[in-house]
Amino acid sequence: MESGTPGGSGPAEPGPRLRGLGGALQAAWASLLSGAQAQAQAEGGCCAPAVAAVLPAGGSGERMGVPTPKQFCPILERPLISYTLQALERVRWIKDIVVAVTGGNMEAMKGIIQRYQHKRISLVEAGVTRHRSIFNGLKALAESQPNSRLSRPEVVIIHDAVRPFVEEDVLLKVVTAAKEHGAAGAIRPLVSTVISPSSDGCLDHSLDRTKHRASEMPQAFLFDVIYEAYQQCSDYDLEFGTECLQLALKYCHVKAKLVEGSPDLWKVTYKRDLYAAESIIKERISQQMCVVMDTKEDEEHVGRCLEEMLKNELNHVKVMSGRDLQQVILEQCYNFVCVNVMTSDFEKTQKLLNVLDESNLSILYPVVVISVHFLDNKSIPFGRKMEDLMQIKELAREVKKRNILLCGLLIYYPQVIESAKGRAFVKISDPESMGRLTLF
Numbered sequence: 001m002e003s004g005t006p007g008g009s010g011p012a013e014p015g016p017r018l019r020g021l022g023g024a025l026q027a028a029w030a031s032l033l034s035g036a037q038a039q040a041q042a043e044g045g046c047c048a049p050a051v052a053a054v055l056p057a058g059g060s061g062e063r064m065g066v067p068t069p070k071q072f073c074p075i076l077e078r079p080l081i082s083y084t085l086q087a088l089e090r091v092r093w094i095k096d097i098v099v100a101v102t103g104g105n106m107e108a109m110k111g112i113i114q115r116y117q118h119k120r121i122s123l124v125e126a127g128v129t130r131h132r133s134i135f136n137g138l139k140a141l142a143e144s145q146p147n148s149r150l151s152r153p154e155v156v157i158i159h160d161a162v163r164p165f166v167e168e169d170v171l172l173k174v175v176t177a178a179k180e181h182g183a184a185g186a187i188r189p190l191v192s193t194v195i196s197p198s199s200d201g202c203l204d205h206s207l208d209r210t211k212h213r214a215s216e217m218p219q220a221f222l223f224d225v226i227y228e229a230y231q232q233c234s235d236y237d238l239e240f241g242t243e244c245l246q247l248a249l250k251y252c253h254v255k256a257k258l259v260e261g262s263p264d265l266w267k268v269t270y271k272r273d274l275y276a277a278e279s280i281i282k283e284r285i286s287q288q289m290c291v292v293m294d295t296k297e298d299e300e301h302v303g304r305c306l307e308e309m310l311k312n313e314l315n316h317v318k319v320m321s322g323r324d325l326q327q328v329i330l331e332q333c334y335n336f337v338c339v340n341v342m343t344s345d346f347e348k349t350q351k352l353l354n355v356l357d358e359s360n361l362s363i364l365y366p367v368v369v370i371s372v373h374f375l376d377n378k379s380i381p382f383g384r385k386m387e388d389l390m391q392i393k394e395l396a397r398e399v400k401k402r403n404i405l406l407c408g409l410l411i412y413y414p415q416v417i418e419s420a421k422g423r424a425f426v427k428i429s430d431p432e433s434m435g436r437l438t439l440f
C-alpha cells in the first residue's frame with residue numbers, strides 16, 4: 001500500500017460540512033452521528049463514525065477506444081479522476097480515500113495527486129477485474145500496515161473513479177442508509193427497456209421497465225458486511241461480477257436499501273461521455289460570477305446594476321467590495337468582473353490576481369477575469385487610454401501560464417456624469433446614451 005501524497009497530508013478535520021443540505025438530511029446525519037458517538041463512547045473514544053471510500057481506478061477503458069485509460073483522460077486539461085477525487089475529498093467526513101490503480105499507472109497517479117493537491121488519498125495496486133480492485137482497497141482498510149495511516153472504517157463507500165459528478169447529499173444518503181440496512185446504493189430509472197435475447201438472436205422476453213432500475217454508484221456498506229462478502233465470494237464472482245450490492249446479498253444476506261440518485265451519476269464509458277462531462281463542468285463553473293468593486297460607494301451603483309443584469313443570465317452573482325478579496329476564495333468562484341473605478345488603471349485587478357495566485361484556485365479550473373475600465377470623453381483621448389491599457393497584454397500572457405484568462409473591457413461614455421461612474425454604467429446600458437465598449 002502506498003501513500004498517495006509524498007510528505008503526507010493529515011486527515012481532514014472530522015465532522016460533517018452540512019452547508020446546503022436540507023433539514024431531512026441534517027437529521028439523517030444527526031442520527032448517524034449519534035449512533036456512532038454512542039458506540040465510540042462505549043469504546044472510550046469520541047467523534048463521528050469513521051467513513052472511508054474505495055475508488056476502483058484500475059480499468060483500461062476498452063469501450064472508450066483510446067490508448068489512455070479513461071480515468072486519466074483530460075477534461076479541460078485535468079484528468080477525469082481528479083474531478084472524482086475532488087468531489088469526494090470536499091466531503092470532510094470521508095476520512096480516507098483509497099484508490100486502486102495498476103502498477104503501471106502508480107507514478108502517474110502520484111503525479112496527479114501532487115499536482116492537484118488532493119488530500120487523504122492512499123493508493124493500492126488494482127486487480128485484473130473491478131471486483132478484485134475493490135477487494136484490494138478493502139484489504140488495505142481492514143489490515144492496517146505498520147506505516148499506513150489507514151484504519152478500519154465503520155462504513156465504506158464504493159465509488160467508480162469514472163463518475164465525477166457525485167454530490168455530498170447522495171453520499172450522505174447512501175452512508176446513512178448503509179448504517180441502518182447494512183448496504184445501500186444509488187439507482188436511476190431505466191432509459192431503455194431491458195430485453196433478453198435467445199440463442200438464435202431473437203427476442204426471448206422483455207422486462208417490465210417500471211419494475212427495474214439501473215444500479216449506479218455510489219454504494220455504501222457497513223465495512224464488516226462488504227469485507228465478509230468479498231472474503232467469502234467465489235473466483236467466478238470476482239472475475240465476472242459487476243454488482244457489489246449483490247455480493248452483500250448473496251454472502252451476508254443483507255438486502256441493500258436503494259436510494260434515488262441524480263442523472264449526473266452516470267459512468268463515463270464512451271468517448272462521447274468525455275464531451276458530455278466537459279459540458280457539465282463548463283456549465284457548472286460558468287454559472288457563478290463575482291463582481292469585485294474597488295469602493296463600497298460604487299458597489300451601490302455599478303455593482304448592483306451589473307448584478308441585476310448578470311442575474312438574468314447566471315444562477316449565482318455576487319458583488320464584493322475590494323476589501324473582501326480574501327472572501328472571494330471561499331466562494332469557490334471561477335469568473336470575475338473586476339471594476340476599476342476609483343483606483344488607477346490595474347490596481348484592483350492586480351490585487352485580485354495576487355489573491356487568486358496565492359489561493360491556487362486556478363489549479364483546478366481555468367479562472368476568467370474581466371478587468372473593466374471607464375473613460376469619459378472629457379478626460380484623456382480614447383487612443384491614449386487604450387495605449388495605457390495595452391499593458392494588460394503582458395499581464396494576460398503572464399497569468400495565462402497559471403491558468404488565469406484575463407481580458408479587459410473599456411467603457412467609453414460620451415457624457416460627463418457628475419457623481420459616481422456607477423451611474424455612467426446605468427446609462428451605457430441604455431442604447432440611446434451608449435458610448436463605446438471596447439474589449440481588449
Ligand SMILES: Nc1ccn([C@@H]2O[C@H](COP(=O)(O)OP(=O)(O)OP(=O)(O)O)[C@@H](O)[C@H]2O)c(=O)n1
Nearest residue numbers: 056057058059060061062063128129130133161
Ligand atoms: N480491473 C479493473 C477494471 C475496472 N476498474 C474500475 O472500475 C470502474 C468501472 O469500470 P468500467 O467502467 O467497466 O471501466 P473499464 O473496465 O476501464 O472500462 P471498459 O469496461 O470499457 O474496459 C472504473 O473506474 C475502472 O477503472 C478497476 O478498478 N479495475
Ligand SMILES: O=C(CO)[C@H](O)[C@H](O)COP(=O)(O)O
Nearest residue numbers: 130160215216217242243244
Ligand atoms: O454498474 C455498476 C453498478 O453496480 C458498477 O458501477 C460498475 O460500474 C460496473 O462496472 P462494469 O461496467 O465494469 O461492469
